[in-house]
Amino acid sequence: MITVNRLLLITATALSGAAASAQDTKQDVWEPLRSLVGKWEGTGEGKSGKSRVDTQFTFVLQGKFLEVRNKAVFDPPEGKSKGEVHEDWGIISYDGGRKKFVFRQFHVEGFVNQYVLDSLSADGKTIVFVSEAIENIPPGWRARVTYEIPSDGELRVIFDLAPPGKDFDKCAENRLKRKKES
Numbered sequence: 001m002i003t004v005n006r007l008l009l010i011t012a013t014a015l016s017g018a019a020a021s022a023q024d025t026k027q028d029v030w031e032p033l034r035s036l037v038g039k040w041e042g043t044g045e046g047k048s049g050k051s052r053v054d055t056q057f058t059f060v061l062q063g064k065f066l067e068v069r070n071k072a073v074f075d076p077p078e079g080k081s082k083g084e085v086h087e088d089w090g091i092i093s094y095d096g097g098r099k100k101f102v103f104r105q106f107h108v109e110g111f112v113n114q115y116v117l118d119s120l121s122a123d124g125k126t127i128v129f130v131s132e133a134i135e136n137i138p139p140g141w142r143a144r145v146t147y148e149i150p151s152d153g154e155l156r157v158i159f160d161l162a163p164p165g166k167d168f169d170k171c172a173e174n175r176l177k178r179k180k181e182s
Contacts, residue, residue, distance in 0.1 A: 012030050016073070029094050030059075033057075033092065035125075036066075036147060037055060038181075039178070040176035041053065041071050042173070044072050046159070046172030048074050049074045049077065051074040051083075053071070053072045055068070055070045060091075065091050065092065068103070069087075072087045072172075074086070086108060087107075089106050090105035091104050101117040101129075102116055103129045103145075105145075111136050111137055112135035113133075117143075124149075126146060127148075128144065139164070142157075143159070143160065143161055143162075144168050145159050154177060157176065158173050159172045
């Protein structure tokens with residue numbers, strides 16, 4: 001005869017086994033962004049001129065967040081000895097409640113963009129984040145960052161801005177190649 005305690009123990013054991021099995025087959029939420037991970041270098045062109053660009057995507061904090069670091073060194077404008085240096089740093093997280101990726105990006109100029117994943121192509125080669133908030137800029141501005149993977153080892157990054165009530169306009173485009181790990 002099975003006692004109530006023994007029945008509870010059997011049920012708990014079966015449920016924990018089923019939960020562990022379900023967790024083993026749980027989909028990797030980071031899969032759509034894994035192709036970005038690594039170090040990238042290349043060139044950029046945009047409203048600030050031509051630049052040399054280094055970008056890095058690294059999982060941090062036990063793989064819970066994807067850190068993004070960018071540095072662009074622009075050629076000096078005519079008549080100047082130094083060009084502008086732009087840096088930004090960001091964290092991409094997965095918001096389980098919204099079932100969306102959120103990208104918080106901090107710029108050396110003081111802007112903070114909070115993006116949400118807007119679209120992901122069926123082949124996973126185009127990833128588009130659109131801002132839902134921007135700090136330290138007049139109200140109504142929007143930003144968009146698009147990551148395109150034309151082929152393995154290549155990354156194209158497009159940064160667009162839109163003033164209030166206007167369409168997006170391209171500010172910069174970077175063409176990067178994956179760095180060889182040493």
